[in-house]
Amino acid sequence: MIQVTCALIESKQRVLCAQRSAKMSLPLKWEFPGGKLEKGETLEDCLKREIKEELGLNIKILERLPSNTHKYSDKKIIELIPFRCSLQTSEIDLKEHSRIEWAGVSQLESFDWAEADIPIVQHYIQNFK
Numbered sequence: 001m002i003q004v005t006c007a008l009i010e011s012k013q014r015v016l017c018a019q020r021s022a023k024m025s026l027p028l029k030w031e032f033p034g035g036k037l038e039k040g041e042t043l044e045d046c047l048k049r050e051i052k053e054e055l056g057l058n059i060k061i062l063e064r065l066p067s068n069t070h071k072y073s074d075k076k077i078i079e080l081i082p083f084r085c086s087l088q089t090s091e092i093d094l095k096e097h098s099r100i101e102w103a104g105v106s107q108l109e110s111f112d113w114a115e116a117d118i119p120i121v122q123h124y125i126q127n128f129k
């Protein structure tokens with residue numbers, strides 16, 4: 001099982017959503033930015049590193065949310081571990097994703113999410129209205 005951290009970065013009642021590029025796996029699906037845990041790393045260090053690498057942002061981690069384990073059809077099993085976060089810097093530099101959107105809670109369901117993200121989106125909508 002692959003552990004993957006992801007960030008629900010909040011600012012002004014909106015959440016940052018990122019679209020995977022056409023060249024990535026799960027092309028053009030929407031996700032929360034983050035990535036795979038490396039050996040010897042804490043989940044928090046992993047998330048901060050990935051957000052810096054992918055978006056050029058520094059974040060503050062606020063709270064861990066329930067994780068979701070998902071098996072993709074290629075048999076890859078991931079444990080997606082979400083954290084609510086806030087911004088420490090605000091200048092975004094997209095290094096991997098094709099685009100980002102700052103979505104209000106009511107907009108979140110309209111994105112074409114990566115399958116593993118759907119329960120996380122549902123939980124967020126139910127708890128942070």
Ligand SMILES: Nc1nc2c([nH]c(=O)n2[C@@H]2O[C@H](COP(=O)(O)OP(=O)(O)OP(=O)(O)O)[C@@H](O)[C@H]2O)c(=O)[nH]1
Nearest residue numbers: 004006024025026031032033034035036078114116117
């Ligand atoms: N960062 C992130 N990854 C997600 C999310 N949902 C989801 O299924 N994933 C999957 O979790 C893995 C994260 O890997 P990564 O971001 O570090 O690296 P990657 O895209 O190169 O992975 P890959 O080698 O599987 O293509 C990918 O397989 C990705 O498809 C999400 O919300 N955020």
